[in-house]
Amino acid sequence: MRNTLKIERAIKNLTQDDLAKLIGVSRQTINSIETGRYVPSTVLALKISEVFEKSINEIFQLDVND
Amino acid sequence: MAGYSFIVFVIYFGIVLYIIPKSGFEFDIYKIKFRLFPHWFKTIALFWIVFSILIYILFSSSIEKSNEYLVCAINLALFVFLFSKQKNEDEFSEQIRFKSFTYSFAYFVALTGAFGAISINQNETHSILNNFNLHVLVGVSMLMSLLYFYITLYKMKKEI
Numbered sequence: 570m571r572n573t574l575k576i577e578r579a580i581k582n583l584t585q586d587d588l589a590k591l592i593g594v595s596r597q598t599i600n601s602i603e604t605g606r607y608v609p610s611t612v613l614a615l616k617i618s619e620v621f622e623k624s625i626n627e628i629f630q631l632d633v634n635d
Numbered sequence: 636m637a638g639y640s641f642i643v644f645v646i647y648f649g650i651v652l653y654i655i656p657k658s659g660f661e662f663d664i665y666k667i668k669f670r671l672f673p674h675w676f677k678t679i680a681l682f683w684i685v686f687s688i689l690i691y692i693l694f695s696s697s698i699e700k701s702n703e704y705l706v707c708a709i710n711l712a713l714f715v716f717l718f719s720k721q722k723n724e725d726e727f728s729e730q731i732r733f734k735s736f737t738y739s740f741a742y743f744v745a746l747t748g749a750f751g752a753i754s755i756n757q758n759e760t761h762s763i764l765n766n767f768n769l770h771v772l773v774g775v776s777m778l779m780s781l782l783y784f785y786i787t788l789y790k791m792k793k794e795i
Contacts, residue, residue, distance in 0.1 A: 589723075594723070594725040594726070595725055595728065595791075597792050598726070598728075600791060606791065608637060609726070612726075624647040
């Protein structure tokens with residue numbers, strides 16, 4: 570699964586740590602999502618979409634291999 | 636030292652009853668959740684390991700079965716350490732934890748099965764899978780689980 574988390578963060582001028590604090594997870598979790606090593610739960614994806622005021626589909630997209 | 640063995644026995648059952656709440660028996664994937672110890676239990680576990688090793692170094696010659704007691708104490712500490720929360724506990728660390736448990740479970744079952752198979756044809760008293768070796772195997776399995784957990788977390792921290 571691909572995601573635009575890094576871009577969205579840059580737009581909102583948020584660090585990984587800032588985002589992690591906003592949604593109540595660790596910085597490693599944000600880093601792992603950004604690098605595609607971890608696919609977040611629906612609950613976490615919804616929290617992320619709420620922070621960036623965008624739908625989940627705009628932030629997370631299915632990859633060819635998914 | 637029989638009193639010590641009994642205390643460890645009770646502590647193990649106490650821990651299991653604490654970490655597996657009633658929801659554990661509802662077989663509902665949304666309700667099942669391990670109850671982990673607070674983060675500071677890790678410090679207690681580490682202190683317990685150091686304390687046990689010190690006691691072993693100082694009094695091993697005067698205590699019968701000192702090796703067995705040392706491994707037993709370290710295993711208990713590792714068990715508490717494994718089931719203590721991270722500083723920032725979230726779904727990601729929970730997932731790594733469960734993967735590391737699966738990893739160590741597979742390792743433990745495979746080794747116990749393999750050594751158990753060899754032990755069938757051995758004399759009971761000289762069996763490779765005796766009580767002490769079984770304790771060591773449990774400890775090593777928990778160590779494997781911890782290693783998997785922390786190496787994964789470390790790697791995630793590194794790759795920014």
